[in-house]
Amino acid sequence: MGHDHDHAHAHAHGNGGGDRRRLALAAGLTAAFMGVEVVGGIVSGSLALLADAAHMLTDAASLGLALIAFRVTDRPADRRRTYGYHRFPVLAAFVNGLALLAIVGWIAVEAVHRLLAPTPVMGPAMAAIAAAGLVVNVAVFAILHGGSRENLNMRGAVLHVLGDLLGSVAALGAAGVILVTGWTPIDPILSLLVALLVLRSAWYLLRQAGHVLLEGAPGEIDPREVERVLGETVAGVRDVHHVHAWALSPERPMMSLHVTAAGDAEHDALAARVKAVLRERFGVDHATVQIEYGDACIDEAPATGHAGHAA
Secondary structure, three states, X not given: OHHHHHHHHHHHXXXXXXXHHHHHHXXXXXHHHHHHHHHHHHHHOOHHHHHHHHHHHHHHHHHHHHHHHHHHOOOOOOOXXXXXXXXXXXXXXXXXXXXXXXXXXXXXXXXXXXXXXXXXXXXXXXXXXXXXXXXXXXXXXXXXXXXXXXXXXXHHHHHHHHHHHHHHHHHHHHHHHHHHHOOOOHHHHHHHHHHHHHHHHHHHHHHHHHXXXXXXXOOOOOHHHHHHHHHHHOOXXXXXXXXXXXXXXXXXXXXXXXXXXXXXXXXHHHHHHHHHHHXXXXXXOEEEEEEEXXXXXXXXXOOOOOOEEEO
């Protein structure tokens, strides 16, 4: 597992330039057509187009965040930010999620208003813009689909665009119904369906970003499992406690823990073995390991003599 983790990390950096270009092109196309849909929605009177534009906003934001995530990894840490800028995309994602909730609320209120008081919709203009949006989304999906499979930012961006494809299909379907039957309530009804897609994206962003900002443990790391694995697989480990796991970003897990050494286990060798297991079994490249000797935990009892060392 450690080899796969290192290989994925190296591959992502090796193909970083190509992924950045794909993300930049996809973000540009998405943002540009989002503007077209906003104007088209206002001119045609289609709430479904405006709702789809809101969903394209989520895509453009997610693509932009992915680009930022690539860029901040190149910025070195400094005295004020010893971990660098890896939290910036997480903070931006949280703010983006809050903004999306406001957009969903606006779409819902406007949809109810239009159901109670139907508004004329220009079916031909709506159909033309929705069809063009579908073409743009297919093109963006094709651009991103050729990117790195290991990079989580690229995978997340592809999932966003797939959701936006559904939004374009909904807007095109609403336009078709209006052209054939003239029944305009289909527009706010389908706009509510698109709003649900936006709500899903917003909830995902808020849940993931909030978990990281609250120093939550990465989903694949269970502190109890860490204690069990280290106790069973690392020679010289008598006890593991005070395990804390968090993440700078979803791709950068961190950990600190105390290890009670058995017998006269050598400090540096034991710390190296523990870190190797954390890297190979749990994908944690940065861990602070406190090695302790005797029965007293250095954080729970006064230090006496050779109490422990951090590695």
